[in-house]
Structures are given as structure tokens and as C-alpha cells.
Amino acid sequence: MTIDGKTAQAPRVLPSPSAEARSHLFGDRTADAYRKALALGVDAVASRVTDVRGPFTGISPDALAPEIEQVDLDRPLGDSAAALAELERLYLRDAVYFHHPRYLAHLNCPVVVPALLGEAVLSAVNSSLDTWDQSAGATLIERRLIDWTAGRIGFGLDADGIFTSGGTQSNLHALVLAREEAFARAGARSSEARQALLPRLRVLASGAAHFSVRKSAKMLGLPMEAVVSVDTTADRRMDVTALRREVDRLRAEGLTVMAVVATAGTTDFGSIDPLAAVADVCEAVGAWLHVDAAYGCGLLVSPTRRHLLEGVERADSVTVDFHKSFFQPVSSSALVVRDSRMMAHATYYADYLNPARMAERRIPNQVDKSLQTTRRFDALKLWMTLRVMGADGVGVLFDEVLDLAVAAHEMLADDPRFEVVGRSQLSTVVFRYRPSEEHAHLADDANLHAREALATSGEGMVAGTRVDGRHFLKFTLLNPRTTPGDIAYVIDLLAGHAEQFVEAATAAGAARDGV
Known part of the structure; x- marks a missing residue:
């Protein structure tokens, strides 16, 4: 085409904003970009992990905050390499590295490589573990791991459970079930009867128990005095004599012992309550026994110290945190119950998600048991760990x-x-x-x-x-x-x-x- 005797160039066709945005979606057309981006990220982390000279740089919030605040999130950098370079300065450089041998602070573990492989796979496929039609085999893998964990605890074939975000959620879930069982035992079916019983429910835990017990009680609508602190012995374990005394006192006052929470690995002292003796007390009065083994669950696979959990098999529910004692990335926790029927206390049916007819057809929907709806396939990390390196x-x-x-x-x-x-x-x-x-x-x-x-x-x-x-x-x-x-x-x-x-x-x- 000529204009005034000059050849005009055809206008350059720029990619549309939607086409540019679609180029970042993971799928068959961007598999190569995914490989390259992931390789860049893995290399950046591996290089940083190799080079760290201490667990932390000691940087203060006041020093780091201005660097992050000045980032204009409305002006993208355009490619993964640039974003990773920025991330090195804002995060990787000053991160707290749990793999360093002089990190001796909190219940954070270094992670095993097979679990990181599982993390990469589950993030990319992005299954949601609420219903079968969003997860397929992931549902069955999670269920198989729950069965395996239940077997390690010593529960029978009637056991069940669910993966959770962490020990706090697992403990909350356990106390939800304990509360519902207390209502059922009291015949409190109507709203009025439940409201009348709620202020009289009590939870007993040692003075060294995790703070999430009190936090959970508050979230369940229990009064401030609902969690009764049981004295500990000199070795920071629950005093069973004191437990019996508190149970007798509460019952004499017309109050209901909703649950006893025993701890298998207190955060401060690593102490394990005398589980078998606590179970004796709970069985005598018909109270729900929950064992918070978020920390001590590693003993389930210990070749020398499994006996320290003697009595855990008599619990009604057990919290396990694989991201503490199984060297898994956060999040990887589970609640396991001895009687699968108890999980029904958290079941609700929604026509658009898990209609009752699906349960009638025995379609295995995990949302029927979980407090969460959308939920990551975190079980895959443990699965890969067991399949590569074994329990x-x-x-x-x-x-x-x-x-x-x-x-x-x-x-x-x-x-x-x-x-x-x-x-x-x-x-x-x-x-x-x-x-x-x-x-x-x-x-x-x-x-x-x-x-x-x-x-x-x-x-x-x-x-x-x-x-x-x-x-x-x-x-x-x-x-x-x-x-x-x-x-x-x-x-x-x-x-x-x-x-x-x-x-x-x-x-x-x-x-x-x-x-």
C-alpha cells in the first residue's frame, strides 16, 4: 500500500491484554513456561539454602518493611526471573531457615525432599479435597493415609479422620465432636436444650496444654471458665489424682465433663501425660478423651520410643502434626477418631456440592467430614515421603x-x-x-x-x-x-x-x- 508515493508499513499487531494474561495460565500450552519458571524458582531456593551462614540475618521489621511497602503491585515486572530477583531481596535473603543446624527455636522442622516433590505436584494439579469430582484419586490417597495413621495409633477398622491445616484446627475439630457427643448423651436435641446445657460443659486439660484448647472452647461458645486447668506433677505431666479430684468436683456441682485433653508432647517441656491412666478416668465417667499429639506423633514411627505413647489407642480422637515430627512442609496435620460415626457431627449437605444422594451412592466426599470446604491435597507430601523413604x-x-x-x-x-x-x-x-x-x-x-x-x-x-x-x-x-x-x-x-x-x-x- 502506498500513500503519496511512499510505502506504508502495516501496523504492528500487539497481543491483547487478555492474551497476555492467558499466557500465564498453567496448562498444555504453557507447560514449557511452567518447567522453566519452576526451574528458576528451585535454583533460587537451592542457591540460597546452600549459602546461608546462619538461621537468620537478624533484620528488624522496621528495616525490611519500607522495602516491601515501596513495591508497586499495580506495575508488574513482566517475567519470572525479575520477580525472583526482587523476591531474593524482599524474602529469601532474610528468611528464617529451619534447615540450619543452629535454628533451635520453635517446633519447625527441616523438610525432606520427597515431601517437596509432593508439594510441587499438588500445587500444580491443584486438586481440591472437598469432593470426589474435584479430586478423584487424591481422595482415596488421603483416606489411605488416615487408615495408616489410625493403625499406627492402634485404632481398629472403625477409625476415620481428616487432614487439617494444623494442630489448632485439629484440636478445634476434636472439641466440636466432643461437644456434639455431650449433647447427644444428654438428649439435648432442641436448640433450647442445647443452649441450656452449653454453659455447663467443661473441658479439662493440664496447665501445660496448648493454648488452642482455650481458644477452641471460646470459638465453641463455651464460657470463659469452661476450660479447667488440672495440676501437673513435678515432671510437667498431668496429675491423674488431681484430674480425678476435678472430675468429682465438677460432677458434684452438676456440671458436665465434655472432654479431657491429654497432651503427648507439651510445647514447652516435651512432656507426655500418663495416657493410660487418663483414659481410665475418662472411661469411668464417660468423658471424651482427646490426645493432642501434635508434637509427639513422631513416636508413632520411632523404632525405640513408641512405648511413650502407651494408652493413645484408648483415645476418642488424636491430633497429629506431620509438619512437626514427620519433617513435612506446612501444612500437614490430621485429626483421627476411633469411631468413624463421630465424623458425622461435622456433616452438612449442599445440593451444589455434596447432595445427600451422593452419600447414598457411596461417593467418597471428604467435605462430609471436614470443617473446611476447599482443601489442599496436603496428604500427598506424606504419601511421597512414605513411598520414597518409608516410615x-x-x-x-x-x-x-x-x-x-x-x-x-x-x-x-x-x-x-x-x-x-x-x-x-x-x-x-x-x-x-x-x-x-x-x-x-x-x-x-x-x-x-x-x-x-x-x-x-x-x-x-x-x-x-x-x-x-x-x-x-x-x-x-x-x-x-x-x-x-x-x-x-x-x-x-x-x-x-x-x-x-x-x-x-x-x-x-x-x-x-x-x-
């Missing part, structure tokens, strides 16, 4: 961290700079720096300072807690690659930071006094 492989790793805790306890007990609280049945060690008698009044502040200074240095991370009103430090050991040498190194760092604090505080006090 014995997981159990050996868990035993290694339990052995390490024994070594750490002995190390601290022999160190005159520290005092240790009890001996954990699992992998926690609670201790604190002990100044000289002259400076004993500085102990709490010295321990708080030591923990913060260690994290700020980036050389290690430990947790903190309060014991009898005093500040203590805590190792939570879940990394089989941590060595006694790593423990000794962190102990010396903590002592150094605490000693510097005491010296500075003493000098400041002397200056104030004009000495």
Missing part, C-alpha cells in the same frame, strides 16, 4: 533429635553457668543463664537479652518461655543435622551475651550510684 526412615530421624536433646540436657546440666528445668521426654530443653548470687536480680533481663542478641547476630536462634514466673530459654530440637558441637557453640554465645548484659547493667548501676 522407618522418618522414625530414625525423629529418634536422632530425641537423642540430641538428651545430649543437650547433659551439656547444660554440667555447665555451672546454667540451670536446667526437668528432662524432656521429647526434644525440648528448658534452661536459663544463672548469674552469680550478687547479680541474681538481673537473671530475667539477662536471659531476655541473650535470646534477642543471639537472633540479632544471626548466628543462632532459640525460643523463650516463662517457668514459675521467671524467664527461661528453650531449645526445640527438630533438625537431625544439628550436632552437639552446634549446641555447645550456641550455649557459649548465649552465656557471652548474658555476661555482657550483666557487666553493662552493673557498670550502669555503679555510675548512677556515683561509685
Whole structure:
């Protein structure tokens, strides 16, 4: 085409905004882009994990927040490489890395590679575990894993359960079932009868139980006084004599024991309540027994310490957190019940999702059991782990961290700079720096300072807690690659930071006094 004797160029056809957006959808046309993007991401993470010199850089929220706040989310970078480069600066550089051997803080574990493979697969396929027509084989794999876990617990063929987002949701779900069973036993079918009984329901748990027990009670509409704290023995386990005394008192007051929550692995002390003895009490009064084994569930595959869970098979429900003791990525938890009929307490039918006729046709819809509707195929991570390395492989790793805790306890007990609280049945060690008698009044502040200074240095991370009103430090050991040498190194760092604090505080006090 010519205009005024000149050849005009055809206008360049730009891709439409919708075509550009569609190019980012995962599918058959973008499989190669998916491979390349995933390879970039895997390489970025692998490089960072290889290079980290400590579990944390020590960066403060005030330092990092401005960098994130200045990102204009309405102006995309255009490609995965640029986005990953930005992410390196905003996240990967300063992330807390649980795989580092001097991360000794919370109940976070390094993860096994087979589980990461499962994570990649489940994220891409994106199955939703609510109904069969959104998940197919994923539903059956999850059910098979629940059956396997129930078998490890010691439940019979009537057991059932569901994967959840974590221990808090598993505990909530268990108490929902316990509440509904309490209503059923009392014949409280009408709304009026349920409302009349609700304020009289009580849940008993030890003083060392997880905070989610109280949180769940509040969410279930129970009164503030509904959770009754049961005394513990010197080893931080539920005192069964005290439990019997509280049960008798409540019943004498005309109150209903809705549930007893026993803990198999308290967060602070790693203590395991005497499950068999607690089960005896529950059976005698017809109370629901829930065992919160979010932490201690690793004992289910331990080749040497499975006996520590003796009595768990007598529970009505059990919480297990695979993302604590099975070295799985978050989230991977489950609630398992001894009697499958109990799961019906959470069942509701919706014509657009899981109509009752589907149940009549025995279509296996997991939403019939779950508190959630849309739910990830998190079970695949555990499935891949078991199929690649086996339960014995997981159990050996868990035993290694339990052995390490024994070594750490002995190390601290022999160190005159520290005092240790009890001996954990699992992998926690609670201790604190002990100044000289002259400076004993500085102990709490010295321990708080030591923990913060260690994290700020980036050389290690430990947790903190309060014991009898005093500040203590805590190792939570879940990394089989941590060595006694790593423990000794962190102990010396903590002592150094605490000693510097005491010296500075003493000098400041002397200056104030004009000495």
C-alpha cells in the first residue's frame, strides 16, 4: 500500500491484554513456561539454602518493611526471573531457615525432599479435597493415609479422620465432636436444650496444654471458665489424682465433663501425660478423651520410643502434626477418631456440592467430614515421603533429635553457668543463664537479652518461655543435622551475651550510684 508515493508499513499487531494474561495460565500450552519458571524458582531456593551462614540475618521489621511497602503491585515486572530477583531481596535473603543446624527455636522442622516433590505436584494439579469430582484419586490417597495413621495409633477398622491445616484446627475439630457427643448423651436435641446445657460443659486439660484448647472452647461458645486447668506433677505431666479430684468436683456441682485433653508432647517441656491412666478416668465417667499429639506423633514411627505413647489407642480422637515430627512442609496435620460415626457431627449437605444422594451412592466426599470446604491435597507430601523413604526412615530421624536433646540436657546440666528445668521426654530443653548470687536480680533481663542478641547476630536462634514466673530459654530440637558441637557453640554465645548484659547493667548501676 502506498500513500503519496511512499510505502506504508502495516501496523504492528500487539497481543491483547487478555492474551497476555492467558499466557500465564498453567496448562498444555504453557507447560514449557511452567518447567522453566519452576526451574528458576528451585535454583533460587537451592542457591540460597546452600549459602546461608546462619538461621537468620537478624533484620528488624522496621528495616525490611519500607522495602516491601515501596513495591508497586499495580506495575508488574513482566517475567519470572525479575520477580525472583526482587523476591531474593524482599524474602529469601532474610528468611528464617529451619534447615540450619543452629535454628533451635520453635517446633519447625527441616523438610525432606520427597515431601517437596509432593508439594510441587499438588500445587500444580491443584486438586481440591472437598469432593470426589474435584479430586478423584487424591481422595482415596488421603483416606489411605488416615487408615495408616489410625493403625499406627492402634485404632481398629472403625477409625476415620481428616487432614487439617494444623494442630489448632485439629484440636478445634476434636472439641466440636466432643461437644456434639455431650449433647447427644444428654438428649439435648432442641436448640433450647442445647443452649441450656452449653454453659455447663467443661473441658479439662493440664496447665501445660496448648493454648488452642482455650481458644477452641471460646470459638465453641463455651464460657470463659469452661476450660479447667488440672495440676501437673513435678515432671510437667498431668496429675491423674488431681484430674480425678476435678472430675468429682465438677460432677458434684452438676456440671458436665465434655472432654479431657491429654497432651503427648507439651510445647514447652516435651512432656507426655500418663495416657493410660487418663483414659481410665475418662472411661469411668464417660468423658471424651482427646490426645493432642501434635508434637509427639513422631513416636508413632520411632523404632525405640513408641512405648511413650502407651494408652493413645484408648483415645476418642488424636491430633497429629506431620509438619512437626514427620519433617513435612506446612501444612500437614490430621485429626483421627476411633469411631468413624463421630465424623458425622461435622456433616452438612449442599445440593451444589455434596447432595445427600451422593452419600447414598457411596461417593467418597471428604467435605462430609471436614470443617473446611476447599482443601489442599496436603496428604500427598506424606504419601511421597512414605513411598520414597518409608516410615522407618522418618522414625530414625525423629529418634536422632530425641537423642540430641538428651545430649543437650547433659551439656547444660554440667555447665555451672546454667540451670536446667526437668528432662524432656521429647526434644525440648528448658534452661536459663544463672548469674552469680550478687547479680541474681538481673537473671530475667539477662536471659531476655541473650535470646534477642543471639537472633540479632544471626548466628543462632532459640525460643523463650516463662517457668514459675521467671524467664527461661528453650531449645526445640527438630533438625537431625544439628550436632552437639552446634549446641555447645550456641550455649557459649548465649552465656557471652548474658555476661555482657550483666557487666553493662552493673557498670550502669555503679555510675548512677556515683561509685
